Amino acid sequence: MNKTKKEFLPFQFTDLAALNKHFEEKAASGLILRSFGPTAVCRYEECEPAKLRYNAVICPVSKSASPSISEEARGFIEFCEESGWNFVDHRNEVYVFCTEDASVPDIETDSRELIASVDRAASRSRFISLVLIGMSFANLCTSVLRFFGESPDLRPFSIGMVSGQAVLLLSALVILIWNVIRDRKWTAAMYSALDRGEPIPDPDPNVLKRRRLTALAGIILIAALLLGLITFALISSEPDIRCFIVSIMIAGVVFALLAVKIKNVKVGKGKKALLYFLAFLAFIAIGLVLFGIFGSVFGVFEETEAGAALGRSAEIFHLL
Amino acid sequence: MPKESLSSLTEPMYYVLLALTEPLCGTEIMEKVRVLSHERLSIGPGTLYTMLAKFEDNGLIEPADHPSPGSGKRKNYLITEKGAWMLKAEYSRLKRQTEDGKDIMEALG
Known part of the structure; x- marks a missing residue:
């Protein structure tokens, strides 16, 4: 097994031309890309310097922010591999392929x-x-x-x-x-x-x-x-601030995940807006429920007036 | 992929539809487009994948019942009647364009 080297990749992952150029330069210096996983860290394997072509493309059937490869995306990979490209790895919807063959056309020619x-x-x-x-x-x-x-x-x-x-x-x-x-x-x-x-x-x-x-x-x-x-x-x-921030952060992460899912749902603009609104309501509800739970655990509602007011709302949501 | 209606054909689309007058799989389509265009045009697999999905959504092509001998287990496609009609319409348009410019181009030398 050859030595591996990790690199923090300071590119925006949608900067496809920059990614291709960077990976090609790395391959020419003897570092072949092996993993382009969900984090911003790339893993290379030390090999003989190679003249490789890289093509990073936005997979047309991939769901954004999805760490797994869907059945449809697998079909896309097979389609590209049949034409001479080798799949390396993907990060969300950015799929990276490489080939030694200079005659194979680029994956996206349009x-x-x-x-x-x-x-x-x-x-x-x-x-x-x-x-x-x-x-x-x-x-x-x-x-x-x-x-x-x-x-x-x-x-x-x-x-x-x-x-x-x-x-x-x-x-x-x-x-x-x-x-x-x-x-x-x-x-x-x-x-x-x-x-x-x-x-x-x-x-x-x-x-x-x-x-x-x-x-x-x-x-x-x-x-x-x-x-x-x-x-x-x-x-x-202030314990109520601590509980509030942590609750909002967790609710915010849930909201962000829901928003990404909604963005990919194939419905009309009106229905999409309604789904975003429901996600926002869920964000408030989750935030308040969590605040209610944390607040009850740490007993913050008795300590401050603001905490008591927020706590009352949170408890109502919690009961609902 | 969201459904997108096709009102006209681009140059690569025209050649892909031309190629699909016989059942072919993805790699065979890319090769045939290269041959038909006398190596002037090459289509990448990503572009072709999106195009085939768009054509299938619009009923211009369909999966072929009898795949080509060299395609193995790969999915084969064949042009539909609607696709053939669109291809003929594009061919007539291109022919008219050429004929319209013929006299002027000949005068230019």
Whole structure:
């Protein structure tokens, strides 16, 4: 068994051209991609340097954020393998194939479809980031509201916490907007190249370097946001805040998973909006039920007025 | 995949429908398109997979009852009457376009 090497991949996983180029460079340096799993960590096997072609594509029949390979996606893999491509691994809906054969055509030869599929996948990924930012914003609002009711002795500490959260949130928002603008510009440039009858240009190395940096900054910020929320929940002197944050975070994760599922449901816009609304109601209900449970366990409802008010609502939901 | 109606054919679609006038599997379709277009056009498996699903949804092709001898257990497809009608319509449109420009192009040399 050859040695394996792991690498944290600082690309957005929808940056298909960048992924292809990166994996091809790795193969040329003797590192063959073996796994491109659900985390941002890639595993390579040390081999003889090889001239391999990689094609990362958005699987047309894959459900987004699905770690398993569906029966339909398996059919797609077999279809590609029959034409000379070897399946390596997948992360959500991004499937990576490789081949030594230079004569095999690319998996996606319809450039417009390729651009549209990347655009769709990037929108799905941004939606998840937006949910995370929304959760952090809700948490920030709670912190600001708590700040006004606190004793003056605790205020310096709270100002630090709230400012830190606000800076992180703002940075995450700026990165998200930056990515949206960059993706829109990229899509427009690609379509305009196609309209002029030119092929999709290869990513310029400097652009790749910048993309790596922004992707890395995005990952660090999201991790920092989550860490900030957890730390805040842990060190908060108020048990009701701790219980509230943990409840909202768990409910938020459930809401995000439901939202991803709803996005893939093949129904009309009206029904979809209703499903999103029901998911939002479920988010509130789950949050309150959990808050009720945690609150009962830690006995927070007797300690503060806000806790008592929230606790009463939570208990009603819990009873329902 | 969501159903998407087809009002016209793109160049690769035209060649794939041309190829499917006999039962063929995916790899055979890709090869035949290359031959029919005199190696000018090559279709990747991902593009073909999406296209075949779209054609099947719109009733332009159907799974073939009698697969081609070289396809083994692979799924074979064959053009339907609706697909043949669409192919003929596209052929007539392309022919008219060529004829319309014929005199001018000849005058240009």
